[in-house]
Amino acid sequence: MFLIKCPWCGERDQSEFHAHGEAHIVRPENPDQLSEEEWGDYVFFRKNPKGLHYERWVHSHGCRRWFNAARNTITDHIYATYKPGEPKPEIDVNDPIHGNPENQR
Amino acid sequence: MSQSNRLSQGGRVNRDKVINFRYDNKSLQGYEGDTLASALLANGITLVARSFKYHRPRGIYTAGSEEPNALVQLESGARTEPNRRATEVEIYEGLSASSQNCWPSVNFDLGAINAKVSRLLPAGFYYKTFMWPASLWTTYEKFIRKAAGLGKSPNELDPDSYDKLHVHCDVLVVGAGPAGLQAALSAGRSGARVMLIDEKPLAGGALLGSTDVIDGEPAAQWVQKVVDALTAMPNVTVLPRTTVTGYYDYNFLIANERVSEHKGKPNGEPKERLRKIRAKQVVLATGSIERPLVFADNDRPGVMLASAIRTYVNRFGVLPGRNIALMTNNDSAYLAAIDIKSAGANVTVIDIRQNPQGELVEQAKAQGIKVETNRTISTVNFGANKIKGISTMALSDDGRDVSGGASSLECDLIGVAGGWTPTVHLYSQAKGKLEYRDDLHCFVPKFRSQNNHGFEAGSCQATWDLAGCLSEGAEAGAAAAKASGFENASAAELPAVSEAAQSEMRPLWILPTDHPIGIGPKKHFHELHNDATVADIALAAREGFLSVEHLKRYTTTGMGTDQGKTSNVNALAVMAEIRQKTIPEVGTTTFRPPFTPLTFGSIVGHERRELFLQKRKTAMHPCHDAAGAVYEDVGDWKRPFYFPKAGENMHQAVQRECLAARKSVGILDASTLGKIDIQGPDAKKLLNMVYTNAWSQLQPGRCRYGLMLNENGMVFDDGVTTCLAENHYHMTTTSGGAARVMGWLEEWLQTEWPSWQVYCTSVTEQWAVATITGPNSRALLSELCDAPLDEESFPFMSMKAFEVAGIPARVFRISFTGDLAFEINVPARYGVALWKALMAAGEKHDICPYGTEAMHVLRAEKGFIIVGQDSDATVTPMDLGMDWIVSKKKGDFLGRRSFTRSDTSRTDRKQLVGLLTEDPNFVLQEGAHVVAELKDKPPMEMLGHVTSSYMSPNVGRSIAMAMIKDGFNRKGETLNVALMDGSSQKVKVTDPVFLTEASKEASS
């Protein structure tokens, strides 16, 4: 069970949170002007990377606030959590620990 | 006769405290401090089980939690527990246990016929059986179920209680052997909060079974001093009888504490306590487990791990044999040989090494222990369930063959010493990576997952000498304390020890005999628990099960309740040998929690019966109880389903309630509706985005119905929202969708529109709601309030705040029955008062309380949908025939763009229609499939399914709603509904509105 640092409450058990998939997807301002593919991308398509993933979480059984997390989907290491609206933190995934090929299995 | 194998002195048992217990209906005695296994061995009982598949007789094999054979059924009746390891159960006065997996008895077992026909039970037997024709399987199933299986589960409620505890610490030390004790001491002295956990009742680990001397004293005294020092530290918790069963992400661990079983009778304490631990640092000092040797008929009762014999002698004062042969590939067996010899047995060491040398070998010889080298056991003479002796033969240079004549040796017990396997289960569960060390012949920790901070110490990382274990433990404890913020931590001082250096082992993974392996009656078991042999692995390899994960499942190696603790490395090595690969090339299987089995009681804890799930009850619940309501679960809510009168069944009650509600006045508890208070200057903007219709013109005091869509354009909730004042709204949602809608609004406001000034507050539980409906509802309400209720003063779809029966209320003139209706909202604390007042005043109108079933019938009569019943996540407003609620003018809202997607805009989608059965008294099953053309058997073209179906007393016949392909164009057509019993019913497609003339509000 993860230990997740809510940007408002601090570290809490994973059981207090829910994950909601990829972060930094902005709702298009003029949906009518989008092609079927563009709208379909927005509604249905999500990244499923092996490694670094920026994703949305909500502290549903705590402060009920949303936030973003940068998580390694292989190791489940959470590099950082940050508030919505804040820019993606730069993550060096090739540092000695996370970039270790043994860790990439 | 009693305790014939008990030595006259020695051991950590209390000889002043005799314990009486029963095993297989025999009365026996042991001492306080015995395990069931040590007490049975003291009484000369070796044979305790029949094996899983072949029903071969099996004996106690180990002295710890790794035991593969000695599983017993503990106690009987409600407290009975299967698969308890005799090596772990501490005996208590009155204990009763029996062997399992044996029928009719352990000494004479009919299932042993399996052994005679073992060619019919090869690896993959179960999988192959499943592929037989199904009709045959049912024939065999009964026999297999009787013959296999491990013990019996209780069939009464567990009378014991179980506890749970969430705990945090700086340093968790797992294992209280020499490394763990030193780690806890070092960390504890720094001031860190330390937990030291060990599965055994006594600290000491391997020292419990040894004769080591530490600081000039028996090791037990050093252990006691350390435990005393730790216990005296307020920041240290020492937990014996506690097994860390799981190690998960971010240093989250589960430990099961056996609190009171060993005390013998219930004393008010919980039986077990599950600790959920979050540790900053975890020191794993989990030790190692001795490996068996794989030779012919190595599973006979009386074959034990050499270290286990040593433990029974030293820890329990039990000598389980008199003539003991120890077969070994390394020096550690000589430690056992020396102790066993000192206890008075004849010992012969069969050393498979060609020329073993070293201190221990010389010491053993000096004490008169016979040592045979470069030989292996080729035959175990077994009869009358006892070992009578062995034959040994000389090994070839490569160890793959035997030669020369067999020489025989009388013995009654065989010890085996195949080297040691580090206990890396927890390390591996925590995603730590292992590497195979060719020099050490075992897997050792390589590096940790970065979220599971901590250290390893001692023999769990193949440090075999005592001095090394003590020093690594001290260093690891200090390092862990430092890493958790206790900068001044330092390693505890090292006590003085002296020990003999050990020489190289000879790794022969399969020991040959006088027949090729798999030919003839002798079996080479690498896995005792699930009865898997070398021949099974060879078969798996021949049949192409090369992946180690496939091998494991095909042969069931390591899949027993012991998780292959003794067998795992041997299985991999045998596979490697058969495939002529290296062990690392074969790979390891994944270690999964739990390390040892957990009881359901421990996992469940207090969360059972009335504490299993919370029940949500409305304010008026006591009134419904008094009225004899039958309840329906709606989410966690208990809602009145119907209110039966004496002698009524459900159907009769619902029909009566439906008629009464339309005839005069019905009353419904609608408190469970989700309610959200929405405030702020941008509230209107929010409503315009989340609902399909326009909200800009809604005036204070007016209500509007809305549909909510996801971005895919599909309906996911509906409800009526009311403008209470400028920038202030009261939203209602479905009962089941309340939390989902609240989360949906928050998600958009927080993540997409954070600058909007809107605040949403759940007020579902703050309001109690009574809905009165029917032609006399206005007359009833007027008796309880002063407010004008006429059509002009209080029109449909409006809200007014006034007192009802002296209670401040918000009254909404909205309707889910299609009739004149009022939803009266009062503060929840007045719910009972409101209900009673309405019931009293309604008496003269024959007021009728109705439940959710009548509510469903009444709304269906008018064609009102229930989101989630008539719709699912594939249904648009247009599919429901509700285009009228989709604004074409207001601009963007959630889901709108998806309406023009090619799939969403198809006109032949599944659409909501009404169905009328040919037989008006026949009520279709909800979920039944609608087909165009009925055929004798599937496949038939499916057009859709029935979503709602009732007998409607107001329409005077059965009614149904359905989602049908191209349904709008099929109105008037006759279709067929296939029924569960194979019959069918003709149905006519209609509008989904069945009661048209009853009220003018129906058409609003």
Ligand SMILES: [Zn+2]
């Ligand atoms: Zn929070």
